[in-house]
Amino acid sequence: MGIVAFHDADTFEVSLPLLIVGAGACGLVAALAARECGIELAVLERDALPRGSTFMSSGFIPAAGTRFQADKGVDDSPELMAKDIQAKNGDEADPAIVQTLAGYSGRVVEWLADTHGVPFDLVDGFLYPGHSRMRMHATPRRTGEELMGSLLTAAETAGIDILTQARVVDLHVDEARRVRGVTLERPDGSQERIGCEAMILACNGYGGNPELVARYLPTLKNALYYGHEGNQGDALLWGEAMGASLKDLGACQGHGSLATPHQTLISWALMMRGGIQVNLEGRRFSSEHGGYSEQAAKVLAQPGRVAWNLFDARIHHAALEFEDYRNAHIAGAVRTFATLESMAKGLDLPLDALEQTFDEMRTLAGNGEADAFGRSFSPETLLVPPYYAIRVTGALFHTQGGLEVDTQARVVGQEGSIFPNLFAAGGAARGVSGSNDSGYLSGNGLLSAVVMGAIAGREASRQLRRGGTA
Known part of the structure; x- marks a missing residue:
């Protein structure tokens, strides 16, 4: 698969104004935006049922200044959201892209709710790491599947026409770097050629490609991949072959709380509400409030490449609002103990080390000081019996680097020029998480997918109405 040189004599079985590659959240939102503009299009999806990385996520979309926030008394703004994003990534992301995504986030979430019936609500009760306001919007069950x-x-x-079991294997590109169409392959090996006037790449990143992960994410090359297997880096490889600018390929979203062996995502809300992680030596090894993405590598660096999430009944009952947590509980991943002694025995942890860990937290809560990792504890959130525990490991969820795009989602060439009719968003494009795993702010993935997806659909439509010029 790759890039095929297009010649004027080449023909396609059928042609459409717009083709969108990928039917995850990014591709579907782009399609909704383009259809609203009256553009004829098709979405090409490699799977029999569109799922993508969105399906495996919690489905949380950060947005600022929404009526959902106002209804719960949350005062937020795009400016504050942009500041939070840049603070987490160390000002490594393109500020224009950050400002654009933050600025449009509220409008896109409300548009999806009001025009397309997506039943959003604000997730409240706690702040995710790095967010200064509650701004996560999710559907009632709190799942990407929903x-x-x-x-x-x-x-x-x-x-909207969604062509499933239609894997794009080649892009047909002319000398001006204009995409003229695709070759797609069906499960039986048969191929079809479809022409287009514009294209949006919404086919996510490269997390499912071990070779690319080892090249760009060496600290996570042995991590469990908890993303869609179709994320093979197609957009990255096509763009590289076309001379596109590639940015922040070392950026990713990891997660330090995947139940093992159950392979169920455990919400980081457990940590933000007072939970801790200890290794097999019964000791904490980081600040659990630093961010769940960079926590993946920290968990993987522990003995056995695992850790225990420890929390209490208060946190357990609050976590039951998350379907993933309920599923983990039903599956037996959540264990309960009446005392520290019984927990140490049941989890095969050294009792003296576990007691020291809990004594330190009580001392820090009493004197108001932070621990060696920079985390503070408060008396009201200290863990009390009965205790709960989940065995977890670190995982790679999806990548955050990719094709450089401008604020209109247009792909940028290595020399800074704009590609004539190629757009990219979501995991296919450079995100706003900086250059590594520590720059990921909760929700950055779906922010880029949904909001930049909407922008891509709108801007591709505008270009087509103008006659196809960039």
Whole structure:
């Protein structure tokens, strides 16, 4: 698969104004935006049922200044959201992209809710690491599966054509770097050629490609990959072959709380509400409030490449609002102990080390000082019996680097020029998480997918109405 040189004599079986590669949240939102502009299009999806990385996520979309926030008394602004994003990534992201995503985030979430019936609500009760306001918007069950279901229903209602089991293997590109069409392959090996006037790459990143992960994310090359297997880096490889600028390829979203062996995502809300992680030696090894993405590598560096999430009944009952947590509980991943002694025995942890860990937290809560990792504790959130525990490991969820795009989602060449008719968003494009795993702010992935997806759909439509010029 790759880039095929297009010649004027080449023909396609059928042609459409717009093709979108990938039917995850990014591709579906882009399609909804383009269809609203009256553009004829098709979404090409390699799987029999559109799922993508969104399906496996919690489905949380950060947005600022929404009515959902106002209804719960949250005072937020795009400016503050942009500041939070840049603070987490060390000012490594393109400030224009950050400001654009933050600025449009509230409008896109409300548009999806009001026009397309996505039942958003604000996730409240705690702050995710790095966010200074509650701004996570999610559907009632708090799952990416439910978000995908809502978007697929919206796409069906809008009459959007989604061609499933249609794996794009080649892009046909002319000398001016204009994409003229694709070759797609069906499961039986048969191929079809579809022409287009514009294209949006919404086919995510390269997390499912071990060779690319080892090249760009060496600290996570042995991590469990908890993303969609179709994320093979197609957009990255096509863009590289076309001379596109590639940025921040070492950026990713890891997660330091994947239940093992159950492979169920455990919400980081457990940590933000007072939980801790200890290694097999019964000791904490980091600040659990630093961010769950960079925590993946820290967990993987521990003995056995695992850790225990420790929390209490207060946190357990609050976590039951998350379907993933309920599933983990039903599956037996959550263990309960009446005392520290019984927990140490049940988890095969050294009792003296575990007691020292809990004594230190009580001391820090009493004197108001932070620990060696910079985390503070408060008396009201100290863990009390009965205690709960989940065995977890670190995982790679998805990558955050990719094709450089401008604020209109247009792909940028290595020399700084704009590609004539190629757009990219979501995991296919450079995100706003900086250059490594520590710059990921909770929700950055779906922020880039949903908001930049909407921008890509709108801007591709504008270009097509102008006659296809960039």
